[in-house]
Amino acid sequence: MMLALEPDPTKQDAVFRQLCTDCGISRTAQARRCAQACQFIKPDYDGLEVKVHGRRRGQSDPLSTPDPEASDQSLGDEAFFGPMQAMYRARLHQPREGAQWTGITTALAEALLEHGLIDAVITMQADPDDPWKPRPVIVTEAKALAQCRGMRMGYAPLLALIEPALALGLHRLAVIGIPCQVYALRALQDDWEKQGLHSLYVIGTPCSDNTHTARFHEFLALLDPQPETINYLEFRADYHVELRYTDGKKRLIPFLQLPLSNLPPDFFPVTCKSCVDYSNVLSDITVGYMGGSGDQWLIVRNAKGRFMLDQLQGKIDLASARQAGNRRSAVQAFMENLKKADGGLPLRRMPRWLRPIVAWFMPRIGPRGLEFARARIEMKAIETLITLRRHHPARVKTMVPRHVWEIAQNYGLRPQPRELDAPQNTAAHAKDFGIDAEPPPSIDLKRRSSISSEVDHP
Numbered sequence: 001m002m003l004a005l006e007p008d009p010t011k012q013d014a015v016f017r018q019l020c021t022d023c024g025i026s027r028t029a030q031a032r033r034c035a036q037a038c039q040f041i042k043p044d045y046d047g048l049e050v051k052v053h054g055r056r057r058g059q060s061d062p063l064s065t066p067d068p069e070a071s072d073q074s075l076g077d078e079a080f081f082g083p084m085q086a087m088y089r090a091r092l093h094q095p096r097e098g099a100q101w102t103g104i105t106t107a108l109a110e111a112l113l114e115h116g117l118i119d120a121v122i123t124m125q126a127d128p129d130d131p132w133k134p135r136p137v138i139v140t141e142a143k144a145l146a147q148c149r150g151m152r153m154g155y156a157p158l159l160a161l162i163e164p165a166l167a168l169g170l171h172r173l174a175v176i177g178i179p180c181q182v183y184a185l186r187a188l189q190d191d192w193e194k195q196g197l198h199s200l201y202v203i204g205t206p207c208s209d210n211t212h213t214a215r216f217h218e219f220l221a222l223l224d225p226q227p228e229t230i231n232y233l234e235f236r237a238d239y240h241v242e243l244r245y246t247d248g249k250k251r252l253i254p255f256l257q258l259p260l261s262n263l264p265p266d267f268f269p270v271t272c273k274s275c276v277d278y279s280n281v282l283s284d285i286t287v288g289y290m291g292g293s294g295d296q297w298l299i300v301r302n303a304k305g306r307f308m309l310d311q312l313q314g315k316i317d318l319a320s321a322r323q324a325g326n327r328r329s330a331v332q333a334f335m336e337n338l339k340k341a342d343g344g345l346p347l348r349r350m351p352r353w354l355r356p357i358v359a360w361f362m363p364r365i366g367p368r369g370l371e372f373a374r375a376r377i378e379m380k381a382i383e384t385l386i387t388l389r390r391h392h393p394a395r396v397k398t399m400v401p402r403h404v405w406e407i408a409q410n411y412g413l414r415p416q417p418r419e420l421d422a423p424q425n426t427a428a429h430a431k432d433f434g435i436d437a438e439p440p441p442s443i444d445l446k447r448r449s450s451i452s453s454e455v456d457h458p
């Protein structure tokens with residue numbers, strides 16, 4: 001069953017925030033909590049990684065037992081993908097109708113409901129007026145989750161439903177969310193526990209290159225003269241976009257042949273160009289595809305994530321994640337291209353005739369599997385720094401976590417002293433980058449609250 005709430009809390013006015021993906025906090029009675037909850041204000045990934053997973057990325061996990069089926073868990077990959085116990089390629093034996101891939105994400109939540117482990121799932125379904133627009137829902141019956149499968153482009157205030165769910169007596173929750181939603185969820189988890197939250201399972205998907213649903217329709221219109229007939233789109237790990245149509249037809253377009261240069265420079269909002277978490281590091285389990293070599297890609301992060309995956313035993317194939325190729329030159333080229341792009345989309349200077357040839361080679365010789373996923377993480381880190389330095393230089397010091405600098409410095413992007421005064425970027429950490437940091441200023445609460453009341457929906 002899907003609960004319809006009256007009045008609908010997701011329709012409350014959102015308070016304007018300068019960088020915001022409308023996760024729902026600004027629509028709650030305590031909109032000022034954005035200062036504490038927002039990925040775009042002053043995130044503390046190190047602190048929340050410890051709180052959620054018991055340790056920061058890169059520190060060994062004394063509780064985890066190695067799984068011979070999983071990929072080799074060198075702590076090195078945690079620098080890219082965040083804390084984890086295991087990483088897999090995976091697929092459901094029976095792919096679910098309407099799922100974005102095989103439907104592992106909603107199957108995990110279904111299993112929790114079927115086994116009576118939770119009272120409700122908070123996730124998105126398609127808006128009745130626009131199948132591409134996400135709309136938050138509270139779901140209390142496993143079979144109703146079928147309507148939530150699939151990917152929608154855009155943002156919707158998922159977390160505005162947490163307090164109404166608690167008020168309805170639904171104290172054991174699962175939340176399916178993208179990283180900026182999951183950051184806020186974790187940052188306020190203590191508050192919600194005080195309001196009656198007994199248990200929380202967090203199923204995350206990776207996310208990148210999101211934009212407003214209205215803008216996404218502009219993109220669909222460039223891909224096909226009848227955009228309303230497209231009912232599925234995915235940026236696949238083999239460098240193709242897959243489109244599916246209402247009549248069952250499928251079409252693959254190589255990335256290099258996408259009409260990106262026809263999109264306006266602000267097509268992707270600054271939020272998504274400066275997002276610091278691609279792989280949803282604060283979820284219990286991440287379900288994506290980027291490191292999956294054509295299958296789904298699972299990152300089991302902690303004991304709850306393992307427990308959820310165990311519920312699918314007998315229904316899911318798991319195998320080690322693979323990798324091939326070398327990402328270095330692709331990432332370097334991306335960075336050079338982005339620097340020249342002057343704030344818009346990366347320039348595409350390749351002659352038109354050469355594009356199909358390069359498009360043919362890329363899936364065969366380019367970075368693949370986990371190496372492709374690492375490349376995307378590095379590209380995101382570089383894009384975040386270039387975007388913030390260009391559009392919001394004063395925010396670099398508070399918004400950019402340590403792990404982003406660590407990734408980007410491999411490509412020569414190093415912090416300036418004035419860019420290193422977030423709590424996690426202590427003077428000792430500045431020393432890691434070989435520079436003398438200015439002493440961190442004491443936190444000015446007045447300034448903090450003025451930051452929190454700046455608002456900008458992208």
Ligand SMILES: Cc1cc2nc3c(=O)[nH]c(=O)nc-3n(C[C@H](O)[C@H](O)[C@H](O)COP(=O)(O)OP(=O)(O)OC[C@H]3O[C@@H](n4cnc5c(N)ncnc54)[C@H](O)[C@@H]3O)c2cc1C
Pocket residue numbers: 098099100101102103104105106107123124125134148149150151152153154155156176177178205206207208209210287288289290291296297
């Ligand atoms: C905007 C966006 C960008 C993404 N980018 C990447 C990427 O770069 N790399 C990668 O590996 N994976 C990415 N993903 C995740 C990927 O598209 C699949 O959702 C994921 O692999 C799960 O597939 P599935 O078949 O298990 O999901 P399903 O079982 O079909 O379930 C999908 C779940 O996602 C929820 N959902 C759909 N749209 C949204 C939305 N806009 N906001 C919040 N929740 C939503 C649905 O409600 C549903 O619960 C992205 C997802 C989104 C929403």
Ligand code: SF4
Pocket residue numbers: 017019020021022023024025026027033034037038039040180184
């Ligand atoms: S400012 Fe941040 S925390 Fe507040 S609603 Fe927007 S995304 Fe959520």
Ligand code: SF4
Pocket residue numbers: 021155178179180181207208209210271272273275276277
């Ligand atoms: S790219 Fe980042 S900021 Fe944008 S919607 Fe996805 S998680 Fe949120």
